[in-house]
Amino acid sequence: MNPGFIPEFTDIEAAHRIVAKYAHHTPVLTSKSINEITGGNLFFKCENFQKVGAFKFRGACNAVFSLSEEDAQKGVATHSSGNHAAALALAARMRGIAAHIVMPDNSPEIKKKAVAGYGAKITFCEPTLAARESTLAKIVAETSATEIHPYNNFFVIAGQATAAKELIEDFGEFDVIMAPVGGGGLLGGTAISTKHLLPECKVIAAEPAGADDAFRSFQAKKIIPSVSPKTIADGLLTSLGERNFAIISEKVDDIVTVSEQNIVAAMRMIWERMKIIIEPSSAVPLAAILEGKVDIQNQKVGIILSGGNLDLGKLPF
Amino acid sequence: MNPGFIPEFTDIEAAHRIVAKYAHHTPVLTSKSINEITGGNLFFKCENFQKVGAFKFRGACNAVFSLSEEDAQKGVATHSSGNHAAALALAARMRGIAAHIVMPDNSPEIKKKAVAGYGAKITFCEPTLAARESTLAKIVAETSATEIHPYNNFFVIAGQATAAKELIEDFGEFDVIMAPVGGGGLLGGTAISTKHLLPECKVIAAEPAGADDAFRSFQAKKIIPSVSPKTIADGLLTSLGERNFAIISEKVDDIVTVSEQNIVAAMRMIWERMKIIIEPSSAVPLAAILEGKVDIQNQKVGIILSGGNLDLGKLPF
Numbered sequence: 001m002n003p004g005f006i007p008e009f010t011d012i013e014a015a016h017r018i019v020a021k022y023a024h025h026t027p028v029l030t031s032k033s034i035n036e037i038t039g040g041n042l043f044f045k046c047e048n049f050q051k052v053g054a055f056k057f058r059g060a061c062n063a064v065f066s067l068s069e070e071d072a073q074k075g076v077a078t079h080s081s082g083n084h085a086a087a088l089a090l091a092a093r094m095r096g097i098a099a100h101i102v103m104p105d106n107s108p109e110i111k112k113k114a115v116a117g118y119g120a121k122i123t124f125c126e127p128t129l130a131a132r133e134s135t136l137a138k139i140v141a142e143t144s145a146t147e148i149h150p151y152n153n154f155f156v157i158a159g160q161a162t163a164a165k166e167l168i169e170d171f172g173e174f175d176v177i178m179a180p181v182g183g184g185g186l187l188g189g190t191a192i193s194t195k196h197l198l199p200e201c202k203v204i205a206a207e208p209a210g211a212d213d214a215f216r217s218f219q220a221k222k223i224i225p226s227v228s229p230k231t232i233a234d235g236l237l238t239s240l241g242e243r244n245f246a247i248i249s250e251k252v253d254d255i256v257t258v259s260e261q262n263i264v265a266a267m268r269m270i271w272e273r274m275k276i277i278i279e280p281s282s283a284v285p286l287a288a289i290l291e292g293k294v295d296i297q298n299q300k301v302g303i304i305l306s307g308g309n310l311d312l313g314k315l316p317f
Numbered sequence: 318m319n320p321g322f323i324p325e326f327t328d329i330e331a332a333h334r335i336v337a338k339y340a341h342h343t344p345v346l347t348s349k350s351i352n353e354i355t356g357g358n359l360f361f362k363c364e365n366f367q368k369v370g371a372f373k374f375r376g377a378c379n380a381v382f383s384l385s386e387e388d389a390q391k392g393v394a395t396h397s398s399g400n401h402a403a404a405l406a407l408a409a410r411m412r413g414i415a416a417h418i419v420m421p422d423n424s425p426e427i428k429k430k431a432v433a434g435y436g437a438k439i440t441f442c443e444p445t446l447a448a449r450e451s452t453l454a455k456i457v458a459e460t461s462a463t464e465i466h467p468y469n470n471f472f473v474i475a476g477q478a479t480a481a482k483e484l485i486e487d488f489g490e491f492d493v494i495m496a497p498v499g500g501g502g503l504l505g506g507t508a509i510s511t512k513h514l515l516p517e518c519k520v521i522a523a524e525p526a527g528a529d530d531a532f533r534s535f536q537a538k539k540i541i542p543s544v545s546p547k548t549i550a551d552g553l554l555t556s557l558g559e560r561n562f563a564i565i566s567e568k569v570d571d572i573v574t575v576s577e578q579n580i581v582a583a584m585r586m587i588w589e590r591m592k593i594i595i596e597p598s599s600a601v602p603l604a605a606i607l608e609g610k611v612d613i614q615n616q617k618v619g620i621i622l623s624g625g626n627l628d629l630g631k632l633p634f
Contacts, residue, residue: 275593312585312589315632
């Protein structure tokens with residue numbers, strides 16, 4: 001398959017045929033008490049229950065299983081210290097091919113162990129973007145492995161889009177669908193699925209004020225990368241990719257920013273009321289609702305909970 | 318209806334007709350990684366997702382809706398600082414009757430607020446059993462409300478039994494079904510449902526070593542109340558009731574005890590691997606498996622996760 005710059009809905013249907021074979025069809029939960037607090041009718045798509053504990057598995061799995069047999073045999077490679085590394089490692093193991101993961105040497109032990117546990121070949125490097133990129137380039141040159149970027153990748157975006165597709169296919173029409181935004185893989189995919197299936201439904205992204213490059217890029221109509229972003233929502237520190245920005249500019253209705261305090265409050269509300277574990281990034285859309293940045297009174301709202309991976313020994317409450 | 322000393326399965330069927338109307342039919346979750354760690358095939362019945370966050374709502378709801386119209390109008394009463402108080406308050410509100418709850422004045426603020434939030438009439442007393450009982454007796458004398466004991470109660474036991482009934486009806490045969498044991502309402506009900514529907518299935522209870530009155534009573538074949546029990550599993554501090562002991566003596570295959578350390582390890586394993594929030598009491602059966610007290614190799618095991626209420630500001634990790 002010869003990918004374009006941006007996936008069409010047919011690409012998402014193709015992705016879904018792959019993803020449905022290897023990933024969980026995650027459940028959707030509701031909470032009467034959170035509905036009472038917010039005034040909306042909220043449906044939470046639980047990607048925290050996805051394999052490797054995050055939506056990232058959808059994209060990684062689509063990328064790995066979309067490779068030709070010849071390319072696949074050379075393996076895949078990426079640099080990541082987060083959920084994408086674990087997702088790519090597991091998807092590669094499922095296909096029986098090598099995954100080369102470049103990780104900063106200061107990555108948390110728990111993440112190193114998770115990626116190693118999935119059988120990936122890890123190369124540690126200095127914790128700088130330059131070191132990560134040069135180390136990855138060297139590995140790709142040596143192995144001819146295919147680089148799978150965590151979000152600025154056609155197949156990854158198409159894979160992430162399957163979460164919103166499932167949500168809509170399972171629960172019908174929505175007034176608003178919300179997702180957090182970091183690099184824009186999840187948000188871009190969500191927007192493609194939503195605007196195709198429900199053209200009248202608004203797609204609204206939420207972003208930490210401390211890492212608001214997507215908000216500023218959306219306003220400025222050009223990519224403005226993050227400089228020293230800082231937020232507890234560690235999945236959202238990255239800046240928008242080019243493919244992601246192109247989709248978001250065209251299909252997303254609004255991007256709003258939220259405070260750290262409200263991210264923690266929203267996360268705690270979901271833990272306490274819904275009895276599920278979500279990572280801070282997952283709490284950002286509800287934080288936007290609690291902060292009054294999105295009007296969802298009496299509206300049916302889908303929210304993608306991006307994942308559930310965090311260090312239980314370092315909670316913010 | 319005129320209850321006997323111990324519910325028969327027909328009483329549980331009657332309870333289920335009531336419970337199904339007002340309570341959640343909770344989901345059952347599995348975890349590939351916990352299966353790999355334990356060597357068993359585990360099915361977790363998620364009463365942490367039940368209304369008020371605990372199985373206790375089943376029993377309270379059955380007790381409240383089994384009252385005659387005349388008795389119901391006089392209200393219900395109990396003394397409790399825990400999940401039963403919230404469960405009884407909510408069930409009473411659903412029926413539109415008064416709930417009189419006696420709480421020790423040193424109860425956590427979060428529990429006082431929860432019970433008050435369900436519209437109960439709270440009377441605070443000294444934090445002693447004597448004060449709780451005398452205060453409750455006074456309220457019952459004044460109001461003619463029906464006392465609903467948290468576990469030594471026919472309708473409560475029949476209500477709690479519906480969790481195992483649903484698990485078996487949804488997932489078929491099991492080799493072993495496990496539950497934690499405190500007062501014995503959940504365990505007694507679980508044993509009645511299980512031994513009726515699956516006579517060959519073992520029912521095994523797990524109890525903290527620091528609150529091992531059920532273990533000792535089971536061995537001694539008579540009730541031996543707890544003296545100064547101490548465990549993080551705060552739902553399991555109570556001693557067995559008479560009805561509960563009678564059922565357990567007849568129908569439970571074994572009771573095993575576990576260390577505090579393994580309760581915390583099991584709780585953390587469920588949080589990390591399954592991304593759900595359970596209270597320490599819920600972790601006790603898995604702790605028994607991790608501790609090697611129950612052999613479940615290659616067996617199909619049902620585990621009742623009793624609830625998910627705990628103070629997120631005071632976690633043991």
